[in-house]
Amino acid sequence: MTAAPLALRPPRIDWRSAAPWLATGLAFAVLFAQPLATLVRDWWSDPDAGHGLLLGPLAVVLAWRRGRAPSARAQPVLGLAILAGAVLLRYMAGLAAEPFTLRFSMLAAAAGLVVFISGLRQVVHWWLPLALLVLSIPLPGMVLGSVALPLQYRASQLGAALLEWRHVPVLLAGNVIHLPDRALFVTEACSGLRSLTALLALAVLVGGLWHRSPWSRIALVAAALPVAILLNGLRVFLTGYLAYWVNPGLVDGFLHYSEGWAIFLVALALLAALSWLLRRLERRGAAVA
Numbered sequence: 001m002t003a004a005p006l007a008l009r010p011p012r013i014d015w016r017s018a019a020p021w022l023a024t025g026l027a028f029a030v031l032f033a034q035p036l037a038t039l040v041r042d043w044w045s046d047p048d049a050g051h052g053l054l055l056g057p058l059a060v061v062l063a064w065r066r067g068r069a070p071s072a073r074a075q076p077v078l079g080l081a082i083l084a085g086a087v088l089l090r091y092m093a094g095l096a097a098e099p100f101t102l103r104f105s106m107l108a109a110a111a112g113l114v115v116f117i118s119g120l121r122q123v124v125h126w127w128l129p130l131a132l133l134v135l136s137i138p139l140p141g142m143v144l145g146s147v148a149l150p151l152q153y154r155a156s157q158l159g160a161a162l163l164e165w166r167h168v169p170v171l172l173a174g175n176v177i178h179l180p181d182r183a184l185f186v187t188e189a190c191s192g193l194r195s196l197t198a199l200l201a202l203a204v205l206v207g208g209l210w211h212r213s214p215w216s217r218i219a220l221v222a223a224a225l226p227v228a229i230l231l232n233g234l235r236v237f238l239t240g241y242l243a244y245w246v247n248p249g250l251v252d253g254f255l256h257y258s259e260g261w262a263i264f265l266v267a268l269a270l271l272a273a274l275s276w277l278l279r280r281l282e283r284r285g286a287a288v289a
Helices: 015-045 052-066 076-096 099-118 120-125 127-135 141-165 193-210 214-245 254-288
Strands: 171-173 176-178 183-185
Touching: 015 052, 015 076, 015 099, 052 127, 076 099, 099 120, 099 127, 120 127, 127 193, 141 171, 141 176, 141 193, 141 214, 183 214, 193 214, 193 254, 214 254
Parallel strands: none
Antiparallel strands: 171 176, 176 183
16 A cells, blocks of 8 residues: 555745735835826826836846846845835825936835845845836926037037038028928927937946946947937938938938938937947957056
């Protein structure tokens, strides 16, 4: 006779040890459900914030892949201090109805929990996912307006200079380029702010994944601004050039939007070339050292 195998029993849940984690998760969900819901809504509906649909999940995946820092140790006192400051910031931002600070307080609270469990070294270990999460939060409208207007002027000036260089008669008035039979208005949507935000996020991601020295990462991120300005000015020039020499109707419609995508692909290629060059310089410097 052979003994019948014992039935496999599911492991018992230690509710005493799990209760603090469940309470913490519930409290976090209650406090930050509204900021998280509005953030996801803006990612889905706002074209200027659509990059968050990629950056948010990507940050979670990167944090999971990096795992726990080797020398991470819990710092409960510091974690509780950060968490208390985040809750206070969330309360004040809720009273002021300021969405950016409200959403940032959610990230600060998450960082406080990480410090409480694994210490500040873990936050430093996860610097790339945290940077991507910060970049995924849409900036306040006041900040966007103050940034977009100088970008509009720079694009208008560069586009008008290129048009004059190609013997197209233009008159620049602020962000309006007057052609003989048409006026080009460089709007906020054409300021290059969206491409700048995407290029900044891409530069941070590429620098964090493939570059090792801080100077190369800083150089790559700093290059995103002049690349966005230069290529947006080129887009304004191409629009005016085609409108003057080919057909004024080309200012609007499919060609106008496809032109923006083509220019953005050129920006990605320039950023990739700069990243390749910086990597070669890094390797050369490491070989010399």
